[in-house]
Amino acid sequence: MDFTLTDEQKMLRDTARRFAENELAPIAANVDLDSDVPASVIRKMAELGFMGIVFPERYGGFELGEVGYCLVQEELSRACASTAVVLGGHVSIGAMAIYLAGTDEQRERFLPALTSGDRLAAFALTEPGAGSDAAAMRTTAREDGDEFVLNGQKTFITNGGIADVYSIFARTDEGRGVRGISTFIVEQDTPGFRAGPPEKKMGIRGSHTTDLFLEDVRVPKENLLGTRGQGFKVAMRTLDVGRLSLGAQCLGAAKQALDLSIRHATQREQFGGAIARLQAVQFMLAEMAADVYAMENIVYRTAQMCDNGDPFGREAAIVKLFCSEALNRVVDRAVQIHGGMGYMAEYPIERFYRDARITRIFEGTNEIQRIVIARDLLKKKMY
Amino acid sequence: MNIAVLVKLVPDTAAQIRLMSDHSDIERRDLNWVLSPYDEFAVEEALQLAEKKGGEVTAVSCGDESMVEALRKALAMGAAKALHIKREGPHNLLAIARAIADNIHERKFELIFAGCKATDDESAAIGQMVATMLEIPCVTEVNKLEVGDGSLTAERNIEGGSELLEASLPCVVTAQKGLNEPRYPKLKGIMMAKKKPVETVEAPAGEARLDSLAIAYPPERPEGRIVGEGVEAVPELIRALREEARVIE
Ligand SMILES: Cc1cc2nc3c(=O)[nH]c(=O)nc-3n(C[C@H](O)[C@H](O)[C@H](O)COP(=O)(O)OP(=O)(O)OC[C@H]3O[C@@H](n4cnc5c(N)ncnc54)[C@H](O)[C@@H]3O)c2cc1C
Numbered sequence: 001m002d003f004t005l006t007d008e009q010k011m012l013r014d015t016a017r018r019f020a021e022n023e024l025a026p027i028a029a030n031v032d033l034d035s036d037v038p039a040s041v042i043r044k045m046a047e048l049g050f051m052g053i054v055f056p057e058r059y060g061g062f063e064l065g066e067v068g069y070c071l072v073q074e075e076l077s078r079a080c081a082s083t084a085v086v087l088g089g090h091v092s093i094g095a096m097a098i099y100l101a102g103t104d105e106q107r108e109r110f111l112p113a114l115t116s117g118d119r120l121a122a123f124a125l126t127e128p129g130a131g132s133d134a135a136a137m138r139t140t141a142r143e144d145g146d147e148f149v150l151n152g153q154k155t156f157i158t159n160g161g162i163a164d165v166y167s168i169f170a171r172t173d174e175g176r177g178v179r180g181i182s183t184f185i186v187e188q189d190t191p192g193f194r195a196g197p198p199e200k201k202m203g204i205r206g207s208h209t210t211d212l213f214l215e216d217v218r219v220p221k222e223n224l225l226g227t228r229g230q231g232f233k234v235a236m237r238t239l240d241v242g243r244l245s246l247g248a249q250c251l252g253a254a255k256q257a258l259d260l261s262i263r264h265a266t267q268r269e270q271f272g273g274a275i276a277r278l279q280a281v282q283f284m285l286a287e288m289a290a291d292v293y294a295m296e297n298i299v300y301r302t303a304q305m306c307d308n309g310d311p312f313g314r315e316a317a318i319v320k321l322f323c324s325e326a327l328n329r330v331v332d333r334a335v336q337i338h339g340g341m342g343y344m345a346e347y348p349i350e351r352f353y354r355d356a357r358i359t360r361i362f363e364g365t366n367e368i369q370r371i372v373i374a375r376d377l378l379k380k381k382m383y
Numbered sequence: 384m385n386i387a388v389l390v391k392l393v394p395d396t397a398a399q400i401r402l403m404s405d406h407s408d409i410e411r412r413d414l415n416w417v418l419s420p421y422d423e424f425a426v427e428e429a430l431q432l433a434e435k436k437g438g439e440v441t442a443v444s445c446g447d448e449s450m451v452e453a454l455r456k457a458l459a460m461g462a463a464k465a466l467h468i469k470r471e472g473p474h475n476l477l478a479i480a481r482a483i484a485d486n487i488h489e490r491k492f493e494l495i496f497a498g499c500k501a502t503d504d505e506s507a508a509i510g511q512m513v514a515t516m517l518e519i520p521c522v523t524e525v526n527k528l529e530v531g532d533g534s535l536t537a538e539r540n541i542e543g544g545s546e547l548l549e550a551s552l553p554c555v556v557t558a559q560k561g562l563n564e565p566r567y568p569k570l571k572g573i574m575m576a577k578k579k580p581v582e583t584v585e586a587p588a589g590e591a592r593l594d595s596l597a598i599a600y601p602p603e604r605p606e607g608r609i610v611g612e613g614v615e616a617v618p619e620l621i622r623a624l625r626e627e628a629r630v631i632e
Binding site: 007008010011012014015018019047048049050052053062063064 | 452
């Protein structure tokens with residue numbers, strides 16, 4: 001088992017680290033305050049090539065795999081969770097759905113503009129009445145000559161309103177359950193399609209989350225991705241990838257929270273010395289380190305499985321479940337170590353605490369992850 | 384323009400450096416290694432010049448196999464090709480400079496950039512030594528550079544002011560902070576670096592005429608000192624900052 005990075009992976013990580021330190025960290029507090037990741041930041045990520053990391057060269061990608069992508073997500077998340085989520089919504093679910101579901105022709109048509117970052121993608125599965133139970137979706141796509149006509153509403157969609165290309169899931173065949181769902185590409189300027197205003201949120205405020213409204217939205221048949229009726233499968237496979245890189249985001253945020261806590265504990269003095277000399281504080285740091293180490297290992301091990309072409313669905317669910325809960329433990333301890341300062345918006349820990357909470361909810365709640373894991377265990381009747 | 388940049392791999396300056404128990408060297412395992420920060424200014428300046436005036440940048444490094452990583456980084460930033468002068472053996476700046484000079488003097492570089500010093504041993508010697516061996520001028524610690532036809536003008540900070548220099552080409556220029564804002568490699572550059580040629584030549588180790596005996600941690604910072612209270616303390620504070628701490632001019 002080899003966790004050594006290649007020269008390329010190292011350079012990629014260093015580039016992401018520098019970008020995060022020089023260009024994200026200084027603005028992260030404002031991104032939160034203004035509820036917006038500036039377009040210039042998204043453009044810069046595109047210029048650096050972050051949007052093509054995982055995809056094949058023939059679609060404008062760089063073939064640096066999930067390992068490479070997780071390295072970047074980890075670094076971005078040390079500085080600004082909102083920016084990492086914008087990238088995640090675009091790459092690991094928006095564009096990924098097209099890559100996983102699309103025919104060669106569809107990939108060639110849509111992916112180059114997405115891997116270059118000229119256009120931004122979003123992934124729209126959730127509806128007001130269909131969250132964890134995604135198969136209960138009511139958005140429909142009716143065949144009409146050479147077109148499909150989409151009607152319905154999506155909710156909580158990351159990159160809603162700022163994305164140009166939407167991977168939208170809709171029911172094509174009534175009464176066929178999960179086999180009646182298909183994936184469509186809807187472009188932002190299609191008549192009848194519109195995004196609602198950004199929701200106000202607890203954390204990751206810089207990433208836009210909106211409703212999407214579809215009223216008689218007509219798309220050519222060529223916009224049905226892959227095979228009709230395969231949409232639910234596509235959604236689940238896409239989310240496997242999303243969950244893995246979400247683990248990398250949790251890892252980056254946790255590492256940063258730990259580093260800030262170590263720094264604070266060694267600088268803050270109470271009762272005649274640094275609080276780091278107190279065992280109660282040391283124990284918190286130690287527990288945080290144990291979580292971070294475990295996260296680091298399962299993220300990159302699973303990313304390697306993904307890059308090797310091995311099945312990793314259950315592992316991705318474990319990564320998502322464990323890393324999101326570990327991050328929440330870590331940021332909670334980080335606030336505790338910072339004391340009152342940890343509660344003040346003036347210091348980054350307060351934002352890290354708010355930003356962390358979403359990771360236990362989106363890309364499938366942690367209850368759903370437990371169901372996915374248990375189902376696999378019981379199917380195989382062993383670990 | 385045919386331009387060379389001399390580069391070296393060093394421990395990340397953000398890394399916590401630990402010494403081996405016998406203090407003979409730093410603990411090299413578990414360190415993150417990077418292109419020396421001053422070399423980044425050198426590479427950036429070389430690239431900007433090549434972009435402006437046309438021409439090609441060759442990254443050059445002398446040392447063991449690990450130096451290839453520094454070369455790859457320069458290639459990823461945009462250098463066209465790389466020369467690895469492979470040399471193992473005792474730390475000997477003269478031998479390193481000799482190996483570099485011997486291997487580049489026939490390549491007709493009009494400009495040779497280097498960092499003003501490497502951030503590990505801080506010798507600040509290789510650029511000057513190579514220039515001497517090639518019998519060409521050398522301007523050090525440059526923070527502003529204009530290159531014309533057959534000559535350059537360079538600005539450098541000196542104690543209490545700055546100095547403007549003119550030199551004929553070919554010339555060695557060592558880069559100081561402030562010269563430019565180094566780019567970070569884009570993914571495209573990183574992937575292209577894989578396909579760019581790295582030429583390897585062997586160089587003799589040279590004999591050890593100088594040996595590093597031991598290295599030590601910096602002394603603990605002395606405790607702060609209260610110089611006085613209120614407005615009356617200001618002159619003494621300014622004097623101490625200027626003369627003792629030397630952080631203001
Ligand atoms: C900021 C943000 C960004 C998002 N981005 C996107 C996006 O880009 N694209 C997209 O499609 N969606 C997105 N979502 C939606 C997200 O995936 C859903 O919110 C999530 O899947 C949960 O659905 P729900 O909110 O309807 O909760 P519900 O499904 O109503 O769940 C409520 C509670 O019930 C529990 N629960 C439900 N069913 C079960 C069960 N069978 N067993 C045990 N417990 C259960 C849940 O775990 C949860 O605790 C986003 C959400 C947020 C908040």
